Amino acid sequence: MNYPDNLKYSEDHEWIKIDGNIATIGITEFAQGELGDVVFIELPEVDDEINENEPFGTIEAVKTVSDMLSPLSGKVMEVNESLNDKPETINSDPYEKGWIIKIEFSDKSELKNLMDSKSYKEFVGK
Amino acid sequence: MNQEKKTPFYDKHLKLDAKIVNFAGFLMPISYEGINAEHLQVRKSVGVFDVSHMGEFNVEGENALEYLQKLTINDVSALINDQVQYTAMCYDNGGIVDDLLLYRFNENKFLMVVNGSNIEKDFQWAKDHLIKGVELKNDSDQIGLLAIQGPNSLKTLQKLTNVNLSDIDFYHFTEGKLAGIDMIISRTGYTGELGFELYHDISFSEKLWNDIFEAGEEYDIKPVGLGSRDTLRMEMKYCLYGNDIDKTTNPIEAGLSWITKLNCGDFVGKDALLKVKKEKLNRRLVIFKVEGRRIARHGYKIFVGDEEVGVVTSGTQSPSLKEGIGIGYVKRGHTKSGNEIEIDIRGKRYKAIIVKPPVVDSSPF
Numbered sequence: 001m002n003y004p005d006n007l008k009y010s011e012d013h014e015w016i017k018i019d020g021n022i023a024t025i026g027i028t029e030f031a032q033g034e035l036g037d038v039v040f041i042e043l044p045e046v047d048d049e050i051n052e053n054e055p056f057g058t059i060e061a062v063k064t065v066s067d068m069l070s071p072l073s074g075k076v077m078e079v080n081e082s083l084n085d086k087p088e089t090i091n092s093d094p095y096e097k098g099w100i101i102k103i104e105f106s107d108k109s110e111l112k113n114l115m116d117s118k119s120y121k122e123f124v125g126k
Numbered sequence: 127m128n129q130e131k132k133t134p135f136y137d138k139h140l141k142l143d144a145k146i147v148n149f150a151g152f153l154m155p156i157s158y159e160g161i162n163a164e165h166l167q168v169r170k171s172v173g174v175f176d177v178s179h180m181g182e183f184n185v186e187g188e189n190a191l192e193y194l195q196k197l198t199i200n201d202v203s204a205l206i207n208d209q210v211q212y213t214a215m216c217y218d219n220g221g222i223v224d225d226l227l228l229y230r231f232n233e234n235k236f237l238m239v240v241n242g243s244n245i246e247k248d249f250q251w252a253k254d255h256l257i258k259g260v261e262l263k264n265d266s267d268q269i270g271l272l273a274i275q276g277p278n279s280l281k282t283l284q285k286l287t288n289v290n291l292s293d294i295d296f297y298h299f300t301e302g303k304l305a306g307i308d309m310i311i312s313r314t315g316y317t318g319e320l321g322f323e324l325y326h327d328i329s330f331s332e333k334l335w336n337d338i339f340e341a342g343e344e345y346d347i348k349p350v351g352l353g354s355r356d357t358l359r360m361e362m363k364y365c366l367y368g369n370d371i372d373k374t375t376n377p378i379e380a381g382l383s384w385i386t387k388l389n390c391g392d393f394v395g396k397d398a399l400l401k402v403k404k405e406k407l408n409r410r411l412v413i414f415k416v417e418g419r420r421i422a423r424h425g426y427k428i429f430v431g432d433e434e435v436g437v438v439t440s441g442t443q444s445p446s447l448k449e450g451i452g453i454g455y456v457k458r459g460h461t462k463s464g465n466e467i468e469i470d471i472r473g474k475r476y477k478a479i480i481v482k483p484p485v486v487d488s489s490p491f
Contacts, residue, residue, distance in 0.1 A: 088162075
């Protein structure tokens with residue numbers, strides 16, 4: 001399993017890429033493997049306010065459906081519209097083309113709850 | 127269930143890095159490379175399923191036929207040697223104990239093949255109804271079972287046997303050697319494709335697996351998990367016990383009238399089913415397509431307007447169609463194909479259309 005060093009990770013198996021006050025959020029390689037084939041993703045709208053540990057969308061796989069919980073609070077700046085047509089990108093390229101949303105995060109202190117690559121790898125044990 | 131059983135192919139699944147789940151007490155592969163890819167592999171070429179979790183009961187003795195006629199709902203007397211029958215066992219109230227395959231070797235020897243999740247319950251039920259002159263034996267732990275399914279299944283297996291596989295009709299079987307191993311070669315399956323199921327002694331499982339994969343190499347043969355077994359059977363509207371049928375459903379409303387033979391001999395549940403047949407059915411199992419890409423899952427409610435008219439029992443995105451499909455019970459008056467219904471998917475309603483099965487252009491005949 002691959003967990004890039006330049007990303008942060010949440011216990012809900014999301015990766016977070018910090019760039020200034022913008023955070024790009026997706027799900028990890030481990031998470032996509034556990035879900036299996038993703039067939040549909042429900043995304044928030046641009047400008048929606050989302051809160052730490054609250055659902056901002058759902059991800060539907062053949063076998064299961066699960067809420068995506070936001071690792072940070074903030075405002076949605078952009079959503080990955082290409083996932084509407086090709087949700088399977090989340091399986092094939094979870095860290096690049098499979099990104100899910102970009103938010104402007106509002107509370108820097110929430111960043112300390114995130115793990116680095118090494119801690120996340122230990123967390124999932126794979 | 128505390129005890130986790132392993133099939134004789136468990137080490138193969140681990141080596142292939144399968145995603146393993148506990149299904150009915152067995153550690154089973156749910157998928158290897160992904161449900162969609164495995165599903166299409168079976169529709170287009172050939173795939174191999176480990177279904178050794180299924181249960182096998184040997185029924186022998188001079189009264190075997192009489193016993194099975196009483197125990198199961200189909201007409202056992204219509205079975206000829208080397209033929210397989212899809213049937214079920216019912217409770218006195220008409221609810222379903224299990225659906226099963228019945229193999230006839232001769233009038234005194236049969237094999238019942240039951241769902242892995244129901245082995246203990248079924249064996250107890252069968253034992254409770256045992257009559258003199260019949261010996262009932264649970265051989266489930268000794269028998270390994272591989273299902274080889276897909277348009278290239280016959281060509282793959284033919285390389286390994288002198289038995290002319292084209293001579294075995296749908297829902298028939300033969301006892302013979304394949305890969306040098308004595309087995310039951312059965313022209314059956316749960317996918318809607320041309321396919322075979324191979325019942326063999328577990329001491330030969332590893333060799334059988336290896337030989338089949340070698341023979342199928344030119345067809346790019348692949349292992350297929352239970353995840354795809356589920357999506358394949360849904361496209362055909364084949365019932366899954368525990369989802370679409372159980373002790374609270376009867377075979378008539380489940381669309382299994384064709385295996386419920388009410389005019390030949392007595393069987394457990396017959397009186398209740400005769401009553402069901404005489405009165406109008408309250409609900410019927412239908413298959414539908416869902417608009418959009420959301421999945422209607424087991425337990426979701428079905429509506430027409432403001433009226434709740436049913437419940438979803440199985441659902442997925444059809445890997446063949448890339449459309450949502452589902453199976454569910456719908457109230458009388460709303461069950462015709464072409465009817466529009468709505469599924470409540472986590473608080474929002476989505477349109478669905480009842481269709482005729484199967485949803486794919488496929489035939490195992």
